[in-house]
Amino acid sequence: MATAPSATPTGSAPPVVESALPPHGEGVxxxxxxxxxxxxAWPADLPASDERELLTAGRALLRADATGIGRTQWPAAFPALRQGLAPAFATARFRIQAAIARRDGGPDKAVVHLVWAGTDRGGTFTxxxxxxxxxxxxTRRGTSPWTPQPRI
Structure with a gap:
């Protein structure tokens, strides 16, 4: 005869699960x-040199996108129509919290995943x-072997 699973005693609280992530607003x-x-969560799968290069480029692209600084360095990622857009975030209140670079479906594709914080033009920090x-x-000579793809 099978026994029913034992019930949680009356009045006891369910177990508390702690997050590995800090609470929002924790800061640096x-x-x-x-x-x-x-x-x-996402183990490394790129050669260290590729990972370093991708992280440097990914951070620069994010900074250019969010703050407007350096967009001209990335014409493929920021076509002329996006070059003049006002930056959404102030440089003084922008920081990259974490970043990783990993393969993205094949040896010639990668993604840089960034977690960041910033204060928008309206003054809201997130x-x-x-x-x-x-x-x-x-495989172009004299340039980075990694080319950012335009954002859709």
Whole structure:
């Protein structure tokens, strides 16, 4: 005869599950936990040199997109019609909390996953924002072998 699972005793609380992520608004102190969480959830799968190059490019692209600084360096990612858009975030209140670069469906495709915080033009601060930049490997000489893909 099968026995029924035992019920939780009356009045007892369900177990508390703690998040590996810091609470919103933790500030710079929580960034390391976010980085560790990303790395644990998505193990590295690129050569270290590719990962470094992609992270540098991904951070620069995000900064250019959010603050407007450096958009001209990325004409493929920021076509002329986006070059003149007013930046949505102030540079003084923008920071990248964590970033990883990983393969994205094949050896010649990668994605840089960024978690960031910023204060928008209206003065609202939000952390834990997520942006992905996708790249393809190219073979042009004298330039980066990774080309960012335009955002749709």
């Amino acid at each position: 102190a929580g960034d390391r936990a976010i980085q560790r969480s990303l790395e644990a 952390d834990g924002r997520i942006t992905d930049w996708h790249f393809t490997r190219t």
